[in-house]
Amino acid sequence: MWTSTRRSHATHATRSRRAGVAVAVLACVSLVACTATEPPSPAASAATAAADTIAPFPQRGDIDAGTYLVTGYPVPFEITVPDGWETFDGASLGKDDPDLLPNTWDVALFFYPVTYVPTDACAWRGALVQIDPTAEALVDAMSAQASTVSTPAVEVMVGDYAGFEFDHAAESDADVTDCDFAKLCIYSDSAADCNGSWFDTGNVGDSQTYRTVDLNGERAVIAMGSDGAVNPALRTEARATFDSIEFVRPDE
Secondary structure (H helix, E strand, O other): OOOOOOOOOOHHHHHHHHHHHHHHHHHHHHHHHHHHOOOOOOHHHHHOOOOOOOOOOOOOOEEEOOOEEOOOOOEEEEEEEEEOEOOOOOOOEEOOOOOOOOOOOOOOEEEOOEEEOOOEEEOOOOOEEEEEHHHHHHHHHHHEEOOOEEEEEEEEEEEEEEEEEEEEOOOOOOOOHHHHOOOOEHHHHOOOOOOEEEOOOOOOOOOOEEEEEEEEEEEEEEEEEEEEOOHHHHHHHHHHHHHHOOOOOOOO
């Protein structure tokens, strides 16, 4: 989610990996500062217990096939990753299609939070609106967004927690060259700039699938993106990885 430097078609809809690393580090520093004097929450305790048996999701590099624990949200989630995937920031993962442009992510999943959604994805400067921290607020903001289209949200269970799933894409006649900074801004982590997810001339024909989950009053967002020309088998693999995600309710 968050700069104009992108490595792939799939990651054109997210922040650059280098920026993601920096944000992840800052988020960790902030989290320590906020929680150092407080007792661990039940979710944190559950994450610690689960970490004894499930490997933590790696922060960088190639990912061995297996099941991992991701702890970036208030409630941890498990994800099962096939062979051949990689991460650059511990909050995303992707895989190349060898038949497409080399050294790119042609399918990718992202675990970044969403804070601001512009009312118009094309005319987004000055229109980045902070939304409430609920799954419903994200669905409402993105379905109402001008210059993009969403499928009707369907209710889903993601492990032990309820949420919504929907697809999101640019309007079929969208001309990103006429948009602010030649990109359709989907959402941002900043009120001043679109440093989150966007479409540009390189990926305007792609689509994204979102799952947004209510976690005891806070929102989690899981996004999946793919190049429009990607091998269907790789898209199926990405979907299976997406579907493997389960948030686990801490034991009472």
